[in-house]
Amino acid sequence: MQVRTYGTSGPFVVVVHGGPGAPGYMAPVAQALADTFRIVEPMQRGSGGEPLTVARHVDDLHKLVEEHCEGVRPALVGHSWGAMLALAYAAVHPGRVIAVALIGCGTFDRAARDRRKSIQEERTDDNLRRRLEQLPDEFPNINDRLRIRGKLIKQLDSYELISTDDEDEVVDARANQETWRDMIRLQEEGVYPAAFAAIQEPVIMLHGDYDSHPGRMIGASLEPHLPQLEYREWERCGHYPWLEKAAHDEFFAVLREWLAWQFTKGPREAIT
Secondary structure, eight states: OOEEEEOSSSOEEEEEOOTTTOTTTTHHHHHHHTTTSEEEEEOOOOSOSSOOOHHHHHHHHHHHHHHHSTTBOOEEEEETHHHHHHHHHHHHSTTSSSEEEEESOOOOSHHHHHHHHHHHHHHOOHHHHHHHHHHHHHOOSHHHHHHHHHHHHHHHTOSSBSOOOOTTOOOOHHHHHHHHHHHHHHHHTTOTTGGGGGOOSOEEEEEETTOSSOHHHHHHHHTTTOTTOEEEEETTOOSOGGGBTTTHHHHHHHHHHHHHHHHHSSOOOBOO
């Protein structure tokens, strides 16, 4: 996997992108935190010879933590699918991370997925609906199609963005489909979110009230298994808090302060 690093001092923080299959867009978060932390930003495994699974991504993330975090416990900061992967990793490797921050976390049950779909449908006007319907004809390449669809859906998931500059975004549609299919299977089999009961470390959800991912519903589905879960929500904020005019400054202030506290409230122990 390709890995980008930022910062030269401070505790380690691993920033986990979403999608699945959309590497690189978390760079603004990594760069903003690099004044205080040493940031590791992995580009998750793309599609290839074997179907992608949640377990494969968890194993990849573990190898990265072992190789790049110098034997100490990092914090994980995941966005959307990346938040889900961060939880999956912390459940498989209890005690290996110091804390987990979930930004715009994805859904863990059908009710939340249905609510997300209904919110997006309510926000979709006739012009956007026609545009979405035309995508298969306009973009025969499935990666291009998913990339453009993501940009259109981003409009539904955002309140007022500082910037919409995402021209260089890379999308792996097959990785998206394979990974998400496996996550749904695990949810339907009852593995998630029940497995998160193994996580004893602090966990916080950072969510926008305009995000079509229904934050309070998702939090409610996690709380029985993560009683330590904290929840913070911002008004006039969508799925990408670091890009929202109303939430940008406070989002980074809260995230930076919360992460710093996790590393200072007790000794950092080396992994043996």
